[in-house]
Amino acid sequence: MSFFDMLETRSADERAADLAKTLPEQIARAKSTAGYAKLLDGVDPAAVNSAEALAALPVLRKSELSRAQAANPPFGGFTVKPATGFGHIFQSPGPIYEPGGVDGDWWRMGRFLNAAGIGQGDVVQNCFGYHLTPAGMIFENGARAVGAAVLPAGTGQTELQVTAARDVGATAYAGTPDYLKVILDKADAMGVELMFSKAAVGGGALFPSLRQEYADRGISCLQCYATADLGNIAYESPAMEGLITDEHVIVEIVTPGTGNPVAPGEVGEVVVTTLNPDYPLIRFATGDLSAVMPGVSPCGRTNTRIKGWMGRADQTTKIKGMFVRPEQVAALVEKHDEIVKARVIASRDGEMDAMTVQIEAADGDEAAFSRSVIEVLKLKGKVEVVAPGTLPKDGLVIEDQRTYD
Template sequence: MKKHSDLFFDGLEVRSADERAAHLSRILPQQIARAQALQGYAGRLNGYTAGDITDVAALAKLPVLRKSDLGDAQSMHMPFGNFTTKPATGFSHIFQSPGPIYEPFDVNHDWFRMGRFLHAVGIGKGDIVQNCFGYHLTPAGAIFESGAHAVGATVLPAGTGQTELQITAARDVGTTAYAGTPDFLKVILDKADAMGVALNITKAAVGGGALFPSLRKEYADRGVLCLQCYATADLGNVAYESPAMEGLILDEQVVVEIVTPGTGTPVPEGEVGEVIVTTLNPDYPLIRFSTGDLSAFMDGESPCGRTNRRIKGWMGRADQTAKVKGMFVRPEQVASFVDHHEEVAKARVVITRANEQDAMTVKVEADDSADATRYASTVVETLKLKATVEIVPMGSLPKDGVVIEDQRSYD
């Protein structure tokens, strides 16, 4: 293993691909075995041998766990649906996200793995982090606070809103770093300028929203390095930016797959698909958990020296469910249609509106000899609606992760 410097959080970030794969082959079977012992996975992981799940290719054979599955399980077995290896009283916190979905948290270590990201931003000992994420019920505030503690920084738990009080506190305590949504930092800085207050914020760790290039440039012009992460309330940190700002580097304690939306089937390398994450947290083993987000893998390694794989960041939502003629059409139904015909490589549902009525076309990638009429009954069987079937050349459908394209105007 390469020796890491103070540039990196730890040596895990600079492992070779072989070292990372060897480590995964040891710990992934252990995590699968933990999950198999939990009632929440009853019926999901039966028939699989944990010792055989040693890499991403083997992992892809397991079923996908969706947030709706988690919610259904929690409704029957509060609060965590029997997906944790400890009882609720074994955790330091219980959070609630919209749904409601309950998430566990522990303060004993960097449970949500945010320290790695804050270190990449340059936050550490001697910094005071103004944490402007929410602290009530939802876990974002605690996620970033645990990361700040992991790098030895001091935290001002500011929460959201109350801009003038935030500015006063930042000035009085000497805040040097910001954690929160990308937009709120601008609100703080603009208001501080209007109040004639000089702040010492030079670092910003943001999440929970889009960091647009123009906004990042504005922060840079003010002397603030602003980097973003990709995290969720269920999974914690999944990927993060380094100062190289070329994609998001995967966290060292998750396994990420990019699959065709509505399925668990990996897309070809570099194509856009749904982000599926397996955590290696022994307290809360989420196996092939669907984020519902779209992204794609990037080639090569980051120029910053971190060697793990990178994703392009958030590229939209995978849940492309649309209502057509009063019926829902879902990505998994499109996947089922494709599965019915071996010669079909890909399909895309295009929804339009003509003469004040919904219209649906199913574009099917198949060879020239395919007969559109052959697929009509399968469309009705899988999508539950009649549609025009259009055969298109192999490889002609966009590689953008979209399987249901709604072209109707809602203006």
């Protein structure tokens, strides 16, 4: 199977050298927008020439983007071009508005479709939505980039989906992982034989049993990790060992509620910087958890791999009637130089909520830690000081152990 382009097989040194040129240019573009003018005030774009330098910049969260859009619609001042300069304007739940381009592989989905074996000669039945939200156009744009024809099917009307797939000879499916099974089962009930041999899925969990069911039907199914704001972030190759980071994004894994990168291999929140010149999102927090995998993919693609979706980073939990947020746990850690890491555990003591704060520290004043817990978390709780390296490396900073059976 051929690569999409030569970027996929660059050495680490080549990728770093290219980033040293393209990242400062992107930071400069971002600084030119009204949205980033304040966030990046005082930042010298020329100095942000590596992933390590990028880590010093502030994180942008979707809640902040939403507030900015409400004040300055539709894009909150975070795009280089005005709304009229884009091919599409989308609305996702929130509402959040996203721009979309029609030139080139704007969302970078062609790289994933190529890895899935989709290209010229294929007809893609695109079952992602086309109404308001961008997923349908994201995959259509990618299909155009690899030379495949598209049946813009959207969702629903399963009998018509089966009939159309048969009549046009659809060879590839694009959509959520489970909807393909709905189509296949309906085709079986109708006595219709379909020609699907490839599937490119996203937007939901691809369970191993479902992938195997498709394989048993002769359909190779691969998944990607993409969002409406960022486009394609990472994707599977036929090696099916983790998700390979796209060549035009920078992925960081940070401690939830902070912008601080975790140690390699640890679970944390996915933060993404895009190199899209029209919409330069810098350190955009996805709210998803993942972890970096060591080594490179056996398929020959050399970029960093992540393990895929491992849960949500927004672990906000109500304890004793008060919300405790990951940002507060991060503030607790930052308040004391001795603290390496902290974890809040919500539990039950009889019919009452209880809170335990586990603190990794080689030394320190436990009483001072307790006072800071009250000051920062606004709640009293038991404080346990444990040795550095003791707490699990699972990305959780707030663990809810309560059951109400």
